[in-house]
Amino acid sequence: METPVSTAVSTPDARVTVRCTYREAMRAAIREAMHRDPRVFLMGEDVGRYGGSFAVSMGLLAEFGPERIRDTPLSESAFVGAGIGAALVGMRPIVEIMTVNFSLLALDQILNNAATLSHMSGGQFSVPLVIRMTTGAGRQLAAQHSHSLEGWYAHIPGLKVLTPATLEDARGMLWTALEDPDPVLIFENGVLYNMEGDLPDDAGPVEISHAAVRRHGDDLTLITYGGTLPKTLEAAERLAKEDIDCEVIDLRTLRPLDTDAIVTSVSRTTRAVVVDEGWRSGSISAEVSARIVEGAFYRLDSPVLRVCTAEVPIPYAKHLEDAALPQVETIMAAVRQSVASDG
C-alpha cells in the first residue's frame, strides 16, 4: 500500500504498521486496485480534479490520468448505468456517488439493472461493478446529505452490501469486491473518514462474507456496523466498568447477512441490543432482530432491543442531530435495560 505518513514503526510481533486514516486506507485500496488490474477505473462527480468530495481520490488523477479517473457530469443515473454497462462488457468500474441520498437518482439503474441482469438473463450476464458512497449523519449536513439507507439496499437480492467500519476493512474490502462477479455497494460512513489508527503496512484484501467479533464478552451481544461501531465499542468499554461484559459484533456485510455469527453469539450471551444508524421501521436492525428471534428465541433471557435513529429527517442543528442519532449513552441505557430484564 502507499505509505501515507512516514511514521512506520515496528511492533513487538515484527509487523510494520503505518499510521493512517480511514480515508487514506480507502485511497490506498483504490490505488492498489488500479495498479493490479487495468480494467479498473474510477468515475463519479468530482473524483478527479477536485480530488473527491471527501478527498478519498485526492492525487489519483495525476497518477492514473483522465481515462481511468473520470469526472462525470451531475448525472447519477447515467454514470451509474454507465458503470453497469461497462461492467457488462468486461471492465471493472468503481463508481463513486457523493452521498447515499444522491444515489436515489440512480436507484432505477441499481435495482432494475445491476441487481437483476444476471437472474433475468438466466445467468448469461453479470455485473462486476463496485459502487462506493458516503452514508450517515453527524456532520450537520441536514436532511438531504445525512441518511443511512444501506439497510434499504440490503433488501435487494442481487446486490452485496458492505459497510467497512475499520481501517482494515476500508483498506481490504474494495479489492475483494472488485473480484466479485456481482454488483457490490460499499457504504462509507462520513464520520469515519478522519478516524486514525495503525494499519499493518502489508494490509491487503479481506473476505467480505462474514461478521467480525470486535469485542468479546459474555453478558450481552451488541450488534452494529459502520458509523456506529466506534460508539458501540465505547459503550461496551464503559459498561465493562459497571461489570457488564458486552460482546460487540460488527456485521461488516449487510447482504448477505452473517446470520450464523449473530445467532451463535446471542445464543451464548442470551441478550441482544442492535445498534443501527438507520431508521427503526423496516430497517436492517429489524431484520437482525427477526433473525435472532428465528434462530435463538429459546435462548433469549430478555427481549431484543434496538437503538436506532429517530424517525425524522436528520435536522441541521447540532443538538437536534445528536438527539436523533444513536449515542454512547443511549446504547448504554439500552444495554442496562436488557440486563435488568430477567425475561
Place this chain on the structure above:
Amino acid sequence: MSIPAQAPGQVAATSPVSKEHALELLRSMLRIRRFEERCVELYSEARIRGFLHLYIGEEAIAAGVMPALQSDDPIVSTYREHGHALARGIPMNAVMAEMFGKVQGCSHGRGGSMHLFDAATRFYGGSAIVGGGLPLAVGVGLGELMQQRHTVTASFFGDGAVAEGEFHECLNLAALWKLPVLFLCENNRYAMGTAIERALANVDVTAKAAAYNIAAEAVDGMDVLAVEDATRRAADAVRNDGPRLIEFHTYRYRAHSMYDPELYRSKEEVERWRDYDPLVTFPAQLRALGYLDDVSLTAIEHEIAVEIDAAIAYADAGTLEPVSDLTRFVYSETRPA
C-alpha cells in the same frame, strides 16, 4: 392526429438494392409480423402470459437496422423487442420458448416477452423501464471504447423515453465522452396512450440531439431501405466520430399491450397509417421492380410458417426450470473472465 410530413417509403425504379438483399429484408419483416401474429393467438390461448408488446407496423426498423450493424456490435433494446431479437439473429425457437416461460428460452424463462437476452449475439436485453436501457448502452459503449473494440453500441428506445431524464443525461454523457453509441429512437407517436404532442413541448427528437452536439437525422421508419441506409451511414460515423442519433418515424398498429382498449386514438387514424405499412408498400415496390411475384411470396410465407410452427413445437416440448433452481443466478455462479 395527423400523419407526419414524412412520405411513405418509395423505392425508386432504379433502386440499387439487389434482388437478393431486398427479398431478405422483406423476409425479415414478414418473419417478425407473422411471428407476432401467432403470438397473439397463443396469448388468447393463454400459452403466453404477462405483458406482450407488439411491434406490428414497426418491422422496417429492426429489419433495416440489423443488417447495417456488425455481428459484434452490442444491442440494448426495450420491452418491445421481439423484432429486434429476431432480426438480430436470436433463434426463433429460443425466443418462442422464452415466451412460453421454458428453460430453453433465451433468458431461461426468467424474462419473458419483455426481457430477451442473448450473449451469443451481444443482445443486452429488453429493458422494461422506459429510458432505463440508455445508461446501460452508454456504459457498454464506454466499456467497448476503453477496450478498443471499435464496435457501435445500438441503443433502441421509444419516443416515451425522450421525456425521461435519463435520455438527456445519456445524450450529454455520450457526446461529452465521444462514446460509440448509436441512439435509435423508434418514434411511434405514443408513449403507451400518451400522444407525443401531449408529452413533449418540442416533438422534434433530432433537435434535442442537436442540443447535445449529436448529429441526428429523421428517417421514414416505414421504409426499410431508408432505415438501412441511414443506419449504415450513422454507424460508420459512430465508429469514427462518436455518437449519432436517428429518429425513425413509425407507427404501432396494434394496442400498446394486450390490456390496452385503445381509447386514446381513432380507428381512422390507425387506418390512415395502414397505407404506410411496410408489409404492403415494400412488397408492392418489389413487384414493380420484378423482384417478387405471387409464387415467390407464397414460398417465403410458407418458409416462415414452417419456422414458426417448429418454434411453437420446440417451445411446447420445452421443459420448465425446476423450482429448486429458483434462486440460481441471483448471484453469478462463475466469475467473468
